[in-house]
Amino acid sequence: MQLFTDLAEFERVTAGKPRWARAAQAIRAAPARREGVMHSIGDSLTYLRTRRRHETGHFTGRRRYVEVIAAGEAPVRLEIAAKAELVGRTEYSDLSDREQLAGSGQELTLRPGEIVVVEIDEAVRYPEPAAEPCTVLHVSVEGTTFPNK
Template identity: 35%
Template sequence: MIILNSVEEFRQRYHTAKKWRRCAEAIANLPLLKPGMCHSIGDSLVYRLVDGKVAAAPCFTGNRRYVEIHYYLSGSESIAYAAKPSLTLLSPYSDETDRETFSGAATTRHTASAGQLLVFDNDYAYQPQGSDHLRKMVLMVTIEGATFHNK
């Protein structure tokens, strides 16, 4: 997991590929978003706004084809995470959802706060611990080049 402290830090670090510039474009669309509605830009990015009480996840979640980014707008959320090989697989990878679930102990925890972006790469699984009120943007960015190979 990569922790960034601002959108500006994200822009400086991730500016070379089109898919990362699309993330900045999605963040600029934030005033137009309604909670729970999914949006996309091209075939490399889908994103949504989460606003309200968020329950703790019952298990760790990992992805393979997408990098998941959480951009925290208000509130805070504790996230537990660990390398996938250190966890026990609960449900096998699903190509339809790009998810696999795990159980086990977290190796690290981080409490994300407003302004931060957490980048969950594919080597780790994460487990949100819940929040009474949270407003965040969740972006799913393909790990493949700028687009899917079959498009």
């Protein structure tokens, strides 16, 4: 897990890496997007503004995409755990790039403007819907993208 206090810190730390430049672009664009509608930038990043997470109750882990959560105007509660410390609830699906896991992890409340990157060896769960929309991005792990045709 990597936690950033704001978009400026995120951009400073990830400077020079195209996938993170696209992530910053998505975070900046998200407030103008309609809630609940998925958008993409290139073939390696999807994002949406949402307050309700369908995975509530179990942790969700990914293998091909890291999950980036950017708090909007309100705090966002979530819980992050190492997958190795959790128990599988469902098998990994290559189609959805998801696996459901059970257990407990580190509780975290993102303050407005904060950004967290959940790595592929970690899983995240949202104990409750957010009061205001946050931005959730799925950014491909390097080496798993297809070249543009």
